[in-house]
Amino acid sequence: MRILVCTAAARSLLGSCGRRCNTRRIIRYLKKRLHANEPLLRDGGIDIKATKCLMRCSDGPVLLFHNHPAKTWYRYDGEHDIDELICEHVLGGRVVERLLLAESSRPRSVDNDGKVR
């Protein structure tokens, strides 16, 4: 599984994730929490990647769980949401409905490196 975290913070609509939340701190927190839970992960290893804008700025800050071929988009407000996503989605295999982004406004395609097409 790969977790793509938008860290864009430009001074325009594009880049709003990094202005709304300290996304670098969130990535450090994600790594710390996942490392602590590593023995519980079934298929070993989760890669976390900082990305540029994922074209969901108005919903941000956003992240994308990419477990090929499934992609699940979430928004978050801080570490408490990250805790819930790790507990429910990563460890429990359950979608966190309250943080899920609507499918209608998702980009057509985002590759495994976070490039939007």
Ligand code: FES
């Ligand atoms: S700045 Fe994060 S989706 Fe655009």
